[in-house]
Each structure stands twice: as structure tokens, then as C-alpha cells.
Amino acid sequence: MVDSPVTAVERTDVVVVGARCAGSATAATFARAGRAVIVLDAAALPSDTLSTHLLWPAGLAELQRLDALTAVEALGAPRLTRAYAQAAGYGVGSGFPSVDGIDYAMCVRRTGLDAVLARTAVDAGAEVRSRCRVTAVLWDGNRCAGVRYLDAAGRTGEIRAALVVGADGRRSTIARAVGAERPFLTVPSGRDCYFAYWRDAADAPRHIAAQWRVGADLGTAFPCDDGLVLSLVQPPTVSDLGRGPGAAERRYTEAIARLPDLAARLHGCERVGRIRSATGISSYFRRSAGPGWALPGDSGHFKDPVTAQGIRDALHYGRTLAESADEVLDDPRALDVALSAWERRRVVECREIFHWTNRLARGETLRPLEIELYRTAADDPALAVITAGIFSRTHRPAELYTPSRALGLAARAAVHQWAQLPAVLADAAREIRDVGGEWRTTRTTLRGDASPATPPPSTPLTLTTAGPGEHHA
Template identity: 55%
Template sequence: MEPTAEHADAIVVGARCSGSATAIALARAGRRVIALDRAKFPSDTLSTHLLFAGGVSELRALGALDRVEETDAPRLPAALMAAKDMEVSAGYSRTSEGIDYGLSVRRPSLDAALVETAREAGVEVRERTKVTGLLRDGARVAGVRATGTDGVDRALWAPLVVGADGRRSTVANLLGVDEPYRTVQNRRACVFAYWKDPRAEWRSIAAQWREDDQLGTAFPCDGGLVLVLLMPPVEEGPAYRADLEGEYLRGVDKIPALRERLQGCTIDSKVRISTDHPAYFRRSSGPGWALPGDAGHFKDPVTAQGIRDALRYGRRLGEHAGPVLDDPAQLDRALRAWEREREEDCLEIYQWTNLLARAESLNPVEEELYREMSRSPGLARPMVDVFSRTRRPSDALPTTLAARMAIRAIRRPGPAARGGADRGA
């Protein structure tokens, strides 16, 4: 045996949201867990970091919520959606964990809180450590090779290797499963910056506005800031890259209600942009390995589901695998069951997200939905609960109401209605 070889019950590659969640659940099952990450925490990463109530519930389930709330991120009990001068506001239905508010916490604070919660649970977190290869026992993955700050190449053996290392997963690449079996190319870019936010009357509201094919959001977060995210059509990406801050400010001006929201606010960070983030499912389990979080499944950021799913299905992976790590056959069955559970739970919201990510103006049925919600506030909460994942998209609207809205959209005069009917035919 190599002198630098070590043994654990599980090796988790990546210690951010999905990695910490998996490691916490495994440690709670009494397992020795080593989590490896290239970063030194606290550490930033590209993210729009909004959690609806369902995501906050996952923080509570992991035991991390108290730490996260030690930041000064305000609770967000209200969600606002607006389009074409129609404005809808609603709260959340209380989740099974008793949560009825959202949070938007910048990633240095959020990830550091998760890492500290993992350490408290007994996880050994090794920072500034790079995975360079996989170890195998026949067809099974049986560990990793990794190099830390001392430059020593170590063999870390374990019955389970978890690749929780994001969209460009090293583990997925080493396994040869980085090509997705289901994918959709994104149609919206993400361009965002933080603003100083003295608007106390807005500090409890997560807001989204649509104006023609433009989409803008404002999410109050820690540090007295508000995250202002624009999601223009991806074809506008080159113009943004040519003059990032100037085009960003012009993008804000394209959404008058967002511009009004930002009165008295000033930019407090550089502007960041991402234009290539296709949605996908990858094969996510096999003999001795699993891929939670963005390593295995990713949705367009337009519905802000990534962190919630990373936390939930990281935790569920640990709960599935923890009791059976000593039995390879049972472990493989547990990993397959976990992957099926995630796909069944995520497929409908994935498809719904892809519809919202098309970067088109409101179609006539969507316009009728906004009109109906503005007339009937009780309809808005089920739509907010879709984002919170306490309700499926297919359960948010009664079938009879959806049919009436479609009929009204077709009958409403004007070229928009006729164009929308043609597109839907």
C-alpha cells in the first residue's frame, strides 16, 4: 500500500451546496467522510443565489439555517411578479419544515455556513485540494487521487465517491459521463451586479419584471445589498461583453419598473455575465459513484432552482447511501433509487423552466395568467408555490381555468393574440 494512502467511508469532491449536504447526511449516518475542494472558504462562485421557501427549508433540514441567518440577509416573505403594467404579489404556503419566506445570501457567506455545519457534523473538509484521478477496483470506483497544498499525491480509498463539483465536473469527466442524455440550450443570458440598497420598503420582497423579451429581478441580500439580475436574450451577449457596465445600465433602463425600484441605489460591485449554461440531465450514478447538484443535473437560472435542488438531492443521496455503504450491491441499488427519485421530482420543473427560458415576449396565454392573478390574488400563491417546489406546475392551475384563459387569449383582439395562437398551433 502507498504510504500516503488513506481510507474513509465516502469521498465527496466539492464542498459547496450539494457536497456539504451529501457529506452532512453521510456523517449523520455515522460515516467517516472526507470532503475535498479546490477553494479556501469563504469563497465566491458565479451564482444568483436566491432561495425560495422550499430552499430555506432544506437549510433547516441540514441544520445550517441558524448559521445562514447569522448573516444580515433579510427574510423575503413576499414575491412580486409583474409584466405589462400588471403586478402580482403573494406570500408562500408554509413548507413541511415550517418555512414561509425566502432568502438571498451571497455565496461566500452561504457556502462557508454549509462547510462549518459539515465540520460540526464530523466531516473532514480539506480545502485547496485538487482531484487528479479516480481509483478503481475492477469496474467499481473505489476512491480518488488528490493533491493538497503540500504537493503530495495521495490515494484516498472509499466505497463511495461523490462528484459534487459543478457543471464542469472533474469527476463526471473522469467517468466519461459529462455528455448529457437530455439537454436544452439556454436562450437567456445572465448579467448581474450588486447595488447598495437603502430602500427599506423593498427589503422583504423578491421581485421579477418582464418587459417585452427582457427580464429583470431584484433580490435583497446580505451586506445591505440587492442583487440585480438581467436576463436578456442570449443573442445580446456580444453587445454586453463589448461594454459590460454600460450595456447593463441600458438593460436596466429597458425595464421601467426595475429602474424605479433602483431609485436611490448605487452599483457596489463589478458586473458579471454568463451566456452559456444549457440545461441538462447527466447519468448520475454507477458502481461506487454518484453526481449530485449541478454535476448531474442543471436547470436554467430563470426559475432559481439550483441551490434548492443541490441541497435537497445532496441530502437525499446521503440518506440513501449512508446505511448501505458496507454492501456494494445494496449501495448500487440505493444510488439508482436516488437517481430515479431526483429525475422524477425534477423533470416537470425542468420542462417548465425551459419554457420560461425561451427569451420571448409574453405570449397571450401568459398575459391572461397575469391578468387573472391580478384580479384573483388567491391564484398567485399557487404560482409562487411552484417556485418554492411545494406544488408542481401541473397542479398550480385548475384545468378549467387554464382552458378559459386559452380561449380568452385566442379571442382577445390584436396581433399579439393572433401571433400567440399561431405559435401554439
């Protein structure tokens, strides 16, 4: 593809590609610091995007830091004040740990959420342009120096900037252009993801975020705005032969049928709209910073939606990227040091929840130690609070599986599941192997050192496609 002649060349401090969660958080933070920011998005805004959009208290705290929480709450999603998880017949309920005074969760559909975030960036002083597709990254030697793009009228423009931020999702145009598209760590998910909205029943418990597990299936019900409830299922992944026309409808309805308590929660509800699907998912870390460029959000790091961490991390690392880079934006050498430190910080802070997410995303039948964990947490409020806190990042997974607690779980599992003692012992041995493998990965691949990326070209690289946007859980 050959671009038409450039009709305009602009200069700004920061150009952000992608105007959704990570992009708007980055833009708003830079703009409030007095920096000139232009945001480009290929989509018409506001618009929907593939996302399961549950926000734990930590995610809502990020909206509060951006001064966007009040506007998001005005969209009408209920406050979810209780978490409930059920497996093997054991139900675990708890409140949410408080983050910056917020002790509730919310499930907010992306069209409204993203519109609020883009408006927040504009109100902070950023310029947001929709239907502008980036076609090339511009270079000054080996340094990223801007982008070339096509606007809605088909005109080609160039924006020169001290920093190019790729907040354009898993299929990131910017990641591809700077040679960072291939992750340095990838873990395929063992689950597919299907979700749909339902018109909630009048007597539904709209203050509870609920999850059910039966066998290898997992399903959720999260009340959201406009009187709807988002119901997601994650059955074990299937080969391509199990997909094709009608597969999403079939797999979604079959999974709900295998989750009787989810089916009961949806009784009296009317499904609204089509079933959405995300298959072939992998969690990953990409190289996320280099000379003049950075990748917050899914463009640089993605976790399976089973733990619903994507929006929080997009907001958090978009904001902290801007906070890290603002004061050194005019000094290329200092900027590169700051970007590298920001990248290392994200790896270090996210690696434990990355491992935890990958465990839950295996798509396996409930293991003996998992069953015992649910059995114990059903009668232990402190354990239930720790579990809820892991999802909101106020507790670490290591607090759940301390050596003494893991030993106790194994002992109780042996007593309660005596008939399956070989399976209990095999599960305990596997747990030891898993912990060892995660430790090795943490000390090697995820130790926080930058992974080398492919050297960028010395001339502008023209691309024919742009990423379709962010997919967050």
C-alpha cells in the same frame, strides 16, 4: 500531466469532491450517520462562487433539516415575505406557501452561505480540506474506488472510499472521469444572465422578492445580506459577436434601461463591485450514479437560473443521497441499487420543473397567453399562490395549466387581445405542441430509467483540470 509520487494513502467511507451546497449537505448527512467522510475542494474556503443564490421556502427548509438555518439567518439577510411579479403592466403579489413552517424566502450571498454549510459538515464530523485538487479517479476493475489529489503544498495523496461523490459543479471533474460528462438531455437557454450587487436605499422595500418582464427582457431585485440588493437581468442570448470586453457592463445597463420598474427600484442605490455573467447556459440531466460514484448538485443536473432552483436541489439531493446510501455503504451490490434508485427519484421529481424552467428561459417576447395569465392572476389570489408555490415546489406547473384553466386563458386572451387574434390562436396551438413535446420527453428520455454511461477505464484516469465549483441559481 504526471502526478508526483503519492505521499499518503488514506481510507474512508465516503470521499466528497466539492464542499459547497451539494457536497456539504452530503457530507453532513453521512457524518451524522456515523460515517467517516473526507471532503476535498479545489478552492480556498470560504470564497465566493458564481451564483444568484435566492432560496425559496423549500430551500430554507433544507437548511433547517441540516441544522444550518439559524446560522444562515445570522448572516443578516432579510426575510422576504412577499413575492411580486409584473409583466405587461399587470402586477401579481402574494405571500409564500409554507414549507416545514417556513413561509419566507432569503437571498444569501454564497461566501457566507457556503462557510456555514462547510462548518455544518465539520461540526457533524466530516473532515473538510480546501485547496485540494482531484487529478484522478481510482478504479477497482469497473468500480470507482477513490481519488488521487494534489494538496496546497503540491503533495499527491490518495483516498480510497466505498463511495466517491462528485459535487464539483457543471464542469465536474468526477463526471468527466466516470464517463458521464455528456448529458443525456440538454436544452439550451434562450437567455444570458448578468447580475450585480447594489447598496440598497434606506427606504427600500427589503421584504419583497421582485421580478419584472418587459418584452423579451427579465429582471429581478432580491434584497440580501449586508444591506445589499441582488439585481439580475436575463436578456435574450446573443451570439459570440455580442460578447467580448465590456459586453457584460453594456448588456446589463441596457437591460435595466428596458425595464423601467426595475430601474425605479434601483434608484438611489449604489452599485457595489463588478457585474457577473453566465452565458451559453444549458439545462441538462447527466447520468448521475454508477458503481461506487454519484453526482448530486449541478454535476448531475442543472436548470437555468430563471427559476432559482439550484441551491434547493443541491441541498435536497445531497442529503437524500446520503440517506439512501448510508445503510448499504458496506455492501457494493446493495449500494449500487440504492444509488440507481436515488438517481431515478431525482429525474422523476425534477422533470416537471425542468420543463417549466425551460419555457421561462426561452428569451422570447411575452406571449398572448402569458399576458393573459398575468392579467388573471392580478385579480385572482389563488392563482398567484399557485404561481409562487411552483417556485417553492409546493405546487406543480400542471396545477397552473389545467385543461379548463388553459381553455379559459385562451378564451379571455381572444377577447382582450382581439386585434392580435391570429397571434393568440398561434400561441394556443403552440401551447398544445409544447405540452405534447414535454409529455413525450417525460415518457421517454425522462421516464426515470438510467441512461448508459461510457464504461470507465480499468486503470486510474489522470485529469489535468478540476471543475471550478458550483453555479446555482
